[in-house]
Amino acid sequence: MASSSEPTAASPANGCATPGSAVAPRDLAFYTRSLDCVHCGLCLPTCPTYQVLGIEADSPRGRIYLMRALAEGRVEDAQAIRPFLDRCLDCRACETACPSGVHYGEILETVRGEIERKQPKRGLAAWLTRTLLWHVVARQNRLRAVFFAMRAAELLGLRWLATKLRLMPPAMARIAPPVPPNRERRALPTGLHHPPTGVRRRGVTVALFTGCVMEQMFGRVNRATLRLLLANGFDVLVPQDQGCCGALLVHAGQPEQARQLARANVAAFASADLVINNSAGCGCAMKEYGHLLGTPEGDAFARKCRDISEFLGEVGLTATPAAHAGRAAYDDPCHLCHGQGVRKQPRDLLAMVPGLQLVAHERPEDCCGSAGIYNLLQPDLAAEIGRQKVERLLAARVDLVITGNPGCMLQIDSHLRAAGHSVPVRHPVELLLPPE
Ligand code: SF4
Ligand code: SF4
Structure with a gap:
């Protein structure tokens, strides 16, 4: 797959600066990082979409090739490669497998963002997705109201009716379990220092990130996380002004909106020594605020983030x-x-x-x-x-x-x-x- 005329990291202008290229050299870092790929194919067996579809263009190597071709102007219409990028889960199994250290997730998210910025997806489904992500998922109070309404609709039998009449997308009907009762979805008390119930460990104040889906579908997990930290001797803060982590927006090619959310979280957790996350997707996104924001504040925040199992693995259980x-x-x-x-x-x-x-x-x-x-x-x-x-x-x-x-x-x-x-x-x- 390698081409003898491939540009090198030292001369990205060979291709990346091609006038009219669908992905402009706004962020050359992504382009030069894609050049680390030596097309060895070691990532292919780990890629879920390649395992199912068996198509090179639906593999990490194939997608990197397509994104480079777009950046170099060899592919003129981004729409031609978009379906292959859309089918990527952004799961990063390919990063683990890659001996060359290709930062696949960064490359994918940058290219998705550039394509979306220049040629936003058209159609009702795309509009609905954008609206849902920015106007509902990213606004915690609206998301809570939506879950409240869904719970009420289920109690009135409307979910059953919507499924029978095929008004509810079959995928959603299949995936979504019943919405938990209101008492299970209630938010943790915020803005408070919860004192430990176990022997106090001095020196750190940990703050808990409560998330969106975690709070509404698995409120019991948030309560268990808080109880676990307290039982193991930690003072816990639940900051009031925390909000959506922005991960879904980054994955959907909406980094500017994700940055707004990231800045709000950096401010909300300013007084915490550590930020504890019980949602792997949110935690990963928050550890990448340094890259997303490109500021020292973003870097400092990222260094404070820990997954709950990572944190407890470091400090050990006392209960x-x-x-x-x-x-x-x-x-x-x-x-x-x-x-x-x-x-x-x-x-x-x-x-x-x-x-x-x-x-x-x-x-x-x-x-x-x-x-x-x-x-x-x-x-x-x-x-x-x-x-x-x-x-x-x-x-x-x-x-x-x-x-x-x-x-x-x-x-x-x-x-x-x-x-x-x-x-x-x-x-x-x-x-x-x-x-x-
Ligand atoms: S992120 Fe996952 S789905 Fe996408 S190319 Fe890599 S392994 Fe495949
Ligand atoms: S393992 Fe890494 S270097 Fe090899 S093809 Fe995949 S992304 Fe490229």
Whole structure:
């Protein structure tokens, strides 16, 4: 696939500055980083879309080639390569596999942003996606109101009706479990220092990021995270002005809007020593605020961010978890293992749960097909990737699945139900709680 006339990192102007190129040299860093790819193909077996589709253009190597061709002006119309970029989960399994250290996620997100800036997607679905992400998901109060309305509609039987009349997209009907009752969706008390219930560990104030989907679909996980930190001796702050992390906007090629959210979070967590996240996708995005904002404040904020399992793995548990008998599989969220390099800590912590037997399953680092709202935008591909994930989990004969991201919890749970199994899906923090 390599071309003898390829430009080098030392002479990016050979191609990247081509007048009229769909991706202008606004950010040359992405272009020069794409040149690190030596086309070895070692990333191909790890790519979920390549595994399912078997098409070079739907592989990491193929997509890098297409993005470079666009930057160099060899592909004139960005729309020609857009479907291949849209089918990428941004799961970053290819980054883990790559011996050349290609920063694939950065390249993809930069190119998506440039294409979206120059040629915003047209059509009702694209407009709805943009509206949903910016005017609903990014505004916590509106998102809470939407979940309140959805809960009311379910109680009135309207969800059943909408599914029967096919007014609800089939993908959403399949994925979405019932909205939890209002008491489970209530926000954690904000703006307060919660004093520890265990022996106090001095020196750090940790602040908890509560997220959007996590709060509304898994409020129990937020409450468990808070209780776990308090039981292990930490003073916890839940900042009032925190908001959406912006990950979905970055993935959708809307970095300017994501920056607004990032700046608000940097300010909201200014007084915290550490920012604790229990959602792998949000945590990964927040660790990348330095790159997103390009400011020292963004870098300083990123250095304060920790996933809850990463943090507790570093400092150790002082409260012994309650016993939990059974065979459990831990499945790595992509944005925790590939995005943040956190693999060992959750397993080490879960090994401390009395009675819990952690068993291995095949390809735990493969994406489950959730990937933000990918399962709504690419339902068929997401469904096949999810089916394969659940097949491997069930082959390990587990009676519990553990994973640390709300999207993964929803996706795996929906595919377990679709396969006729009632194996529960839990977040690691739920297993690490001491007895009440
Ligand atoms: S991010 Fe994931 S889906 Fe996209 S090219 Fe890399 S491995 Fe494939
Ligand atoms: S493993 Fe890295 S260098 Fe090799 S083809 Fe994939 S992205 Fe390129």
